[in-house]
Amino acid sequence: MALYGYAGKILRLDLTARKATAVDTARYRRWGGGHGMASALFWDFCRDKTIKDGRDPANVCCVMPGPFSGTIVPSGGGRCEVTGVGVGMDPISWYTRSAIGGRFSAMLKYAGWDGVVIEGRASEPVWVEIQNSEVRFRDATRLWGLDTWATQDEIWRLQRRRRGTRTGWHDLNDRAEWGAADQGRTTQLSAIMTIGAAGEHQTAHAALIHDAGNGAGQGGFGAVWGSKNLKAISVIGTGSIEVADPAALLAARLVVKEKYTASWERPDFWTWSRLGNLPRPIIQSTPPTPDRRPQSCQGCNNGCRLRFSVGYGNESACQETSWYAPFIGRLVKDRIKAGEINLKAADIVQRYGFNSFVYQTGLHWLEHLVEEGALGPGRRIHSDLPWSQLGTLEFAEALTRALSTRTDIGADLADGWVQAARKWGREEDLHTGALQFSYWGWPEHGYDPRAELEWGYGSIMGDRDTNTHCFNAIFTSVSAAVAYGLPLRLEAGELVSLVAKKLAPYAKDRPEVLDFSDANMYSEAVAQLVRWQQHYCRFWKNSTILCDLKWPDFYNTNVPSLEGATGSPDGGEQVFWKAVTGEDLSFEGGVERGRQIWNLDNAIWTLQGRHRDIVHFAPYLYEHEYEHGELFPFYMWPCRDGDGKWAYTDLMGRKLDRAKFEQWKTTFYTLEGWDTASGWPTRRTLEAMDMKFVADALAAAGRLGREGA
Amino acid sequence: MTTRLAPPPHELAARILAPVPFAHRMKVGRLVPPVGLTAGDVRSLEELLRHLEPDQRSLPGVGFERTAAWVEDAVGDRDLAVSVRGIAAEAPSYVEGCRRLLELIAERLGQAREVVGGGPTREGGSL
Numbered sequence: 137m138a139l140y141g142y143a144g145k146i147l148r149l150d151l152t153a154r155k156a157t158a159v160d161t162a163r164y165r166r167w168g169g170g171h172g173m174a175s176a177l178f179w180d181f182c183r184d185k186t187i188k189d190g191r192d193p194a195n196v197c198c199v200m201p202g203p204f205s206g207t208i209v210p211s212g213g214g215r216c217e218v219t220g221v222g223v224g225m226d227p228i229s230w231y232t233r234s235a236i237g238g239r240f241s242a243m244l245k246y247a248g249w250d251g252v253v254i255e256g257r258a259s260e261p262v263w264v265e266i267q268n269s270e271v272r273f274r275d276a277t278r279l280w281g282l283d284t285w286a287t288q289d290e291i292w293r294l295q296r297r298r299r300g301t302r303t304g305w306h307d308l309n310d311r312a313e314w315g316a317a318d319q320g321r322t323t324q325l326s327a328i329m330t331i332g333a334a335g336e337h338q339t340a341h342a343a344l345i346h347d348a349g350n351g352a353g354q355g356g357f358g359a360v361w362g363s364k365n366l367k368a369i370s371v372i373g374t375g376s377i378e379v380a381d382p383a384a385l386l387a388a389r390l391v392v393k394e395k396y397t398a399s400w401e402r403p404d405f406w407t408w409s410r411l412g413n414l415p416r417p418i419i420q421s422t423p424p425t426p427d428r429r430p431q432s433c434q435g436c437n438n439g440c441r442l443r444f445s446v447g448y449g450n451e452s453a454c455q456e457t458s459w460y461a462p463f464i465g466r467l468v469k470d471r472i473k474a475g476e477i478n479l480k481a482a483d484i485v486q487r488y489g490f491n492s493f494v495y496q497t498g499l500h501w502l503e504h505l506v507e508e509g510a511l512g513p514g515r516r517i518h519s520d521l522p523w524s525q526l527g528t529l530e531f532a533e534a535l536t537r538a539l540s541t542r543t544d545i546g547a548d549l550a551d552g553w554v555q556a557a558r559k560w561g562r563e564e565d566l567h568t569g570a571l572q573f574s575y576w577g578w579p580e581h582g583y584d585p586r587a588e589l590e591w592g593y594g595s596i597m598g599d600r601d602t603n604t605h606c607f608n609a610i611f612t613s614v615s616a617a618v619a620y621g622l623p624l625r626l627e628a629g630e631l632v633s634l635v636a637k638k639l640a641p642y643a644k645d646r647p648e649v650l651d652f653s654d655a656n657m658y659s660e661a662v663a664q665l666v667r668w669q670q671h672y673c674r675f676w677k678n679s680t681i682l683c684d685l686k687w688p689d690f691y692n693t694n695v696p697s698l699e700g701a702t703g704s705p706d707g708g709e710q711v712f713w714k715a716v717t718g719e720d721l722s723f724e725g726g727v728e729r730g731r732q733i734w735n736l737d738n739a740i741w742t743l744q745g746r747h748r749d750i751v752h753f754a755p756y757l758y759e760h761e762y763e764h765g766e767l768f769p770f771y772m773w774p775c776r777d778g779d780g781k782w783a784y785t786d787l788m789g790r791k792l793d794r795a796k797f798e799q800w801k802t803t804f805y806t807l808e809g810w811d812t813a814s815g816w817p818t819r820r821t822l823e824a825m826d827m828k829f830v831a832d833a834l835a836a837a838g839r840l841g842r843e844g845a
Numbered sequence: 846m847t848t849r850l851a852p853p854p855h856e857l858a859a860r861i862l863a864p865v866p867f868a869h870r871m872k873v874g875r876l877v878p879p880v881g882l883t884a885g886d887v888r889s890l891e892e893l894l895r896h897l898e899p900d901q902r903s904l905p906g907v908g909f910e911r912t913a914a915w916v917e918d919a920v921g922d923r924d925l926a927v928s929v930r931g932i933a934a935e936a937p938s939y940v941e942g943c944r945r946l947l948e949l950i951a952e953r954l955g956q957a958r959e960v961v962g963g964g965p966t967r968e969g970g971s972l
């Protein structure tokens with residue numbers, strides 16, 4: 137039977153033995169692809185699932201495209217899931233995930249692979265070269281020490297020298313398996329994923345980088361690769377992916393473009409939609425020059441990156457283009473110069489393979505320690521870094537170098553920021569909020585758990601800062617409209633009804649799940665919302681794979697009915713699934729698969745040592761209110777008043793209640809069918825999902841949840 | 846914008862142009878979708894001015910009452926604080942309030958520079 141949407145085999149790399157083998161994708165078909173398949177592969181191949189640090193040689197890291205990778209599914213063709221036990225979390229580095237964009241996942245599929253499973257540890261640095269079905273382990277001694285851009289340049293140089301022509305063609309004909317000989321030729325560059333200094337030194341803030349600006353930052357997977365002596369994976373493929381119904385795929389893509397996406401002829405820059413915006417670069421500073429062109433992951437229908445004629449800031453988007461901005465203004469007055477430093481600081485973290493997300497709240501904390509006199513030359517926390525130059529480009533590089541190479545304060549921060557706080561005697565900062573690392577040793581994202589519940593609760597019930605933007609366009613769209621005094625495109629009651637229509641099965645037509653008011657914040661309804669988000673994401677977003685910035689699309693002001701593409705009969709996730717794979721899976725069926733994947737993940741966390749007793753936020757979230765007007769004057773969200781009437785309401789000015797959150801956890805575990813005393817999955821729940829093998833493993837480890845507890 | 850404030854006396858002008866100690870900084874934020882609300886702080890009116898400068902990508906986050914209190918307590922400029930409260934009361938929207946606040950701060954800094962003789966401003970962090 138044809139396995140539409142899949143290449144048919146998964147590459148298994150044993151770095152210890154330098155052996156590459158193929159695993160039949162069909163064996164893992166039930167898990168969809170991406171995250172689901174990766175969790176199942178981890179389950180099968182990780183021999184010690186009690187490991188608590190991703191640098192343990194037993195760790196298994198998967199780099200997994202999904203069935204949509206390499207196709208024209210809108211904002212679904214170029215994303216790639218990375219999984220494994222992470223690094224630097226607290227108190228345990230969980231089995232976790234990250235995602236990376238660009239063209240790596242598509243190229244891997246074109247080379248004939250549905251994913252890469254990385255096991256063991258090479259005795260010397262290696263890089264892995266994949267050319268269609270041929271896989272070689274190469275000596276990376278000369279690449280070790282190069283930054284992520286230089287590494288890619290050097291690999292491309294080596295590849296051109298070996299079998300290129302002067303015109304830059306790669307001729308893979310002698311290795312082509314794809315029928316006609318000409319299909320073995322390509323002008324494409326290999327897609328390379330690599331680590332920089334932060335990964336080589338196995339630091340918690342190490343990312344995987346691909347091309348100029350794609351990164352898998354969260355989770356510390358750069359450190360995982362560094363621990364395995366894996367410098368890079370390069371892939372080039374000249375094949376293609378057979379989809380079940382190309383006409384249906386094209387038709388659905390056109391529906392998204394013509395029905396759900398804002399028109400170029402009559403552009404609406406205030407569209408309320410996630411999928412339906414015009415291309416919107418999400419660099420966080422004013423572009424340095426009008427001479428630029430858009431750039432995106434493969435297949436995106438409205439990309440979010442830019443390339444500039446000035447040659448810096450290319451492809452960086454989102455947080456890495458804002459991490460340094462608050463500090464630059466201290467020393468640099470000129471806006472053009474400030475913008476240049478800002479984007480060059482983005483380049484710095486890309487080159488070091490450094491996850492700048494830790495700087496989001498972490499750099500404010502370090503500055504706080506300096507100002508307090510606790511950190512600096514000769515201080516209790518000794519540092520020779522030139523802190524008075526914080527805000528200059530030179531300092532950005534010096535700090536990132538130190539943190540990437542375990543020098544200066546980087547030696548203590550390399551194994552986790554919360555761990556460093558304890559070592560420095562600064563645990564109190566987690567109580568005052570001077571160190572805002574809210575969940576599992578990771579920084580608060582910008583959607584404070586005291587206000588935006590699905591983000592916070594989802595993070596703590598999961599494995600790290602969730603970084604799942606399903607719902608928070610509600611906050612940004614409404615708050616921006618209120619800030620400008622613009623008319624609201626959707627009234628609160630209308631918006632929640634539109635969203636609830638899409639929340640099948642648990643919360644379908646239950647708008648109260650979105651009510652984050654004080655009266656409803658620990659309710660069963662909010663627990664259902666968090667469940668829906670976790671299950672939806674585990675399959676539709678992380679396994680198929682769809683971009684987090686575009687899906688789900690709940691409401692859409694480009695459409696007369698205002699209903700978004702998610703779950704719709706013409707442009708919904710399940711429409712693309714059927715067109716690509718041929719399988720008639722309903723939208724709810726996909727959410728159910730997500731529940732199975734979520735349960736598998738929880739089983740892994742349970743084996744690693746999770747218990748409900750350690751599932752709690754950083755103390756400051758219980759001890760201090762989210763202060764009104766500190767970061768912004770309001771945090772608007774739809775809530776019901778005492779009469780049940782919906783209105784956009786400010787959620788600032790409150791803190792979490794520890795006892796009530798404990799009750800909420802019990803509600804959540806009950807709904808999931810887990811043991812409420814431990815949070816562990818139960819046999820009945822697992823067997824009902826055809827996951828007896830998981831129940832057996834948990835029972836053997838003495839960590840199966842009790843029924844009815 | 847027409848200046849509604851009398852020029853500050855020399856000592857106050859110097860304070861207006863100077864950074865406050867770190868402990869007296871004012872926390873501010875920025876709404877930067879899709880990152881969310883990011884934190885920052887300002888330690889001088891000059892920094893507040895730059896924080897308020899409009900850009901195409903984000904919205905500055907300030908609380909007008911917090912700002913007024915900071916101007917009064919940390920900077921020591923009561924008249925300016927009254928004007929900030931006036932903006933909070935009158936501005937038709939938050940963004941318009943930010944724009945008016947920006948103009949007000951720019952004007953006050955200009956006055957202060959004139960009073961101290963147009964000398965170089967002391968600005969930047971107190972690191």
Ligand code: SF4
Binds near residue numbers: 211433
């Ligand atoms: S929106 Fe950005 S991150 Fe998402 S697929 Fe498009 S280019 Fe990639």
